[in-house]
Amino acid sequence: PLDLRGCCVLITGATAGIGRATAWRYAELGCKLAICGRRSELLEELKNQLVEKFPGLPAPITVALDVQDCDKIAKLPDQLKDAGMPDVDILVNNAGLALGVASAIENELANIQTMLATNVQAVMLLVATFGPKMKDRGQGHIVNISSVAGHECYVGGSAYCATKHAVNAFTIATRHDLAGTPIRVTAISPGMVETDFSKVRFGGDDSKAAKVYENIVPLVAEDIADQIIYATTRPRHVQIADIISYATNQVVRSHQYS
Numbered sequence: 001p002l003d004l005r006g007c008c009v010l011i012t013g014a015t016a017g018i019g020r021a022t023a024w025r026y027a028e029l030g031c032k033l034a035i036c037g038r039r040s041e042l043l044e045e046l047k048n049q050l051v052e053k054f055p056g057l058p059a060p061i062t063v064a065l066d067v068q069d070c071d072k073i074a075k076l077p078d079q080l081k082d083a084g085m086p087d088v089d090i091l092v093n094n095a096g097l098a099l100g101v102a103s104a105i106e107n108e109l110a111n112i113q114t115m116l117a118t119n120v121q122a123v124m125l126l127v128a129t130f131g132p133k134m135k136d137r138g139q140g141h142i143v144n145i146s147s148v149a150g151h152e153c154y155v156g157g158s159a160y161c162a163t164k165h166a167v168n169a170f171t172i173a174t175r176h177d178l179a180g181t182p183i184r185v186t187a188i189s190p191g192m193v194e195t196d197f198s199k200v201r202f203g204g205d206d207s208k209a210a211k212v213y214e215n216i217v218p219l220v221a222e223d224i225a226d227q228i229i230y231a232t233t234r235p236r237h238v239q240i241a242d243i244i245s246y247a248t249n250q251v252v253r254s255h256q257y258s
Ligand code: NDP
Pocket: 012, 013, 014, 015, 016, 017, 018, 019, 036, 037, 038, 039, 040, 042, 065, 066, 067, 068, 094, 095, 096, 097, 098, 118, 145, 146, 147, 148, 189, 190, 191, 192, 193, 194, 195, 196, 197, 198, 200, 221
């Protein structure tokens, strides 16, 4: 595996779930981190925990960022530079969400817009923001967190599945655009991972969220972090296109929420 010591890793959505677990894994490998999310108190908490556990590493840079905010994304490279990270080696586009399980004929505009802006627009903008410098430097790895919902569709998932199909299409086209450069582009497509994902989807309703993971042993955030680490530690001639994973007993389904 590649030695990632000293590599600079930018992770969106690092306040919880997969993003937070990924921050821990990269810290274990000696990487320098920039962690983003809207809940700045959780970013500070994670930063303090990482500083305590890895005193030899530079403290993670915390960026309170709503990825729907295009102006803030445009300012991010300068912000990171001022904070001591002039270059990003690995960009993990992880921030994302599903809102509700409405039928396609009942989708609400606000939910559609939030999912599109967070799951799709932000990924495209972050790649356009950090990609050029990666290309100039001849070094970089873009990891987009997609989903099995980017490979299949289910009742109640019209908007969310559409966003993750878009992430897959964008990831593949990005790989084509950057072919012939050393930049690697990877999608990670998890099945059911027990994080805050379902709580967010069901507006904070814990019992509805728990039902999603009934009768299966779900994946955990660390399982997906391991996949991200696997993809980014392959030798430089190896480009992992996508890692699709399910919980072992997860049924590949079209009627999950009907
Ligand atoms: P969590 O809800 O646990 O974490 C989501 C993270 O995304 C949080 O850190 C949250 O931070 C961040 N986020 C959400 N909206 C924004 C925003 N507008 N700006 C910045 N950050 C944002 O869910 P997961 O860890 O499970 O989800 C991570 C990714 O994995 C998502 O892209 C999701 O679609 C994908 N995924 C999840 C699966 C699952 O079953 N859990 C399966 C397949 C894919 P904050 O709220 O602080 O802004």
